Amino acid sequence: MNTPIDISEEAGVRYLHFGSDWVQGAMRIRKPDALELAYTREMMAGLLLRDGLAEDTGRWPKKVLIIGLGAASLAKFVYRHCPQARIRVVEIAPTVVAAARQFFKLPAEDARFSIHVGCGAQYVLEKDETWDYILVDGFDRNARAGALDTLPFYQAVRSRLSGQGLMAVNLFGRSRGYKASVERLLKAFDDRVVAFPSCDSGNVVAFAADGEAIERPLAELRERAHLLKTTTGLDLGPTITRLEQSGSVPGGSLRL
Template identity: 85%
Template sequence: MTTPIDISEAAGVRYLHFGSDWIQGAMRIRKPNALELAYTREMMAGLLLRDGLAEDAGQWPKKVLIIGLGAASLAKFVHHNCPQARVKVVEIAPSVIAAARQFFKLPEQDARFSIHVGCGAQYVMENDHYYDYILVDGYDRNARAGALDTLPFYQALHSRLSARGLMAVNLFGRSRGYKASVERVLKAFDGRALAFPSCDSGNVVAFGAAGEAVERALSELRERARALKLASGLDLGPTIARLEQSGSVPGGVLHL
């Protein structure tokens, strides 16, 4: 698959584009392992929902699947901040991998980090591995997710989650099909899903859970967010504030 790649820079940030002005990824040059874009930060909110980096880096997640490499932001963050995790990235376009390696400090493949070149949907449906955290961020140059936004795909993701598994998917909240995407996620996860309130970019991150129930009070989420910020520099305080303001956490407790 040939994907047109453009690189731009402004104010100390390097951007990835797929032949258009639409930003497909970003890296602050002085902080290559940080998450520059708001929606990528939000996709790591699973670290607040399960016991993990914020309080015991030896626990969760141990196996991570990332579908869609982009500028390697999620891959680098997990690889750098979750030393207990084995990370598998599935990317359909070799040109994206080459750009991430050349311009965005993609980690070298080793025992903890590997890349599979191919279709993310096909990979999930044809492999029987289980993952603690699955992150889906796959779009083409026209902001289309294709097979990565279908009910069979979400159902396959659900079946590939461990007993404490979480899935996070980046949805484009300004697209006409956004509500249908959320409905597919809800159906695939038997209602155990939540679309976070849209961030400024228009991206919406939806989470789905399997196995052990998630039950976190807002006060606990804020405390965990403070610990996570100290441990990794990742600030999810604004995410928690938006959850509270939007009424997405009835009774002050997030259930998933």
């Protein structure tokens, strides 16, 4: 797949574009491992939902699959802050991988970090491997997700999740809104789906779970968010406030 690549910079932030004005990724040059875009921060909210914060041998996640590399924001964050995790990135366009290496400080491949160039949907359908955290953020130059926003793909993702498995997906720009995407997720995951309220950029991040049920009271989410900010610099406090204000946590607990 030959994806056109454009790089722009403004106010200390470097942006990735696929031959259009759509921002496909961003990096603050002085903080290359930080999550610059709001939706990328929210895609890491799984660290609040599963027991991934304690400094012990049971830390979650142990295996992470990232579909769609972009500016490598998610890959760099997980690589730095989840040292227990083995990470596989699947990216369809070799030009995106090359741009991430040249402009966005993509880590070198090693024993715990690898890149597969190919179709993310095909990879999930064909590779019989389970993952704790599957992060899906794949779009073309017209902000279309294609096979990554279909019922068979979501069903395949569910079949690849471990007993502690979570999927996070960026639904921005999909089919005149995100409700049809959420309906597909609900069907694939038997209603175990939470769609976060849209952030300022218009992105909607949805989480879907399999295996062990999740129930986190708002007070516990705030405590965990404070710990996450202390240990990684990632601030999900505003996300929790938006969840509460939007009515997304009925009864004061997030259930998934």
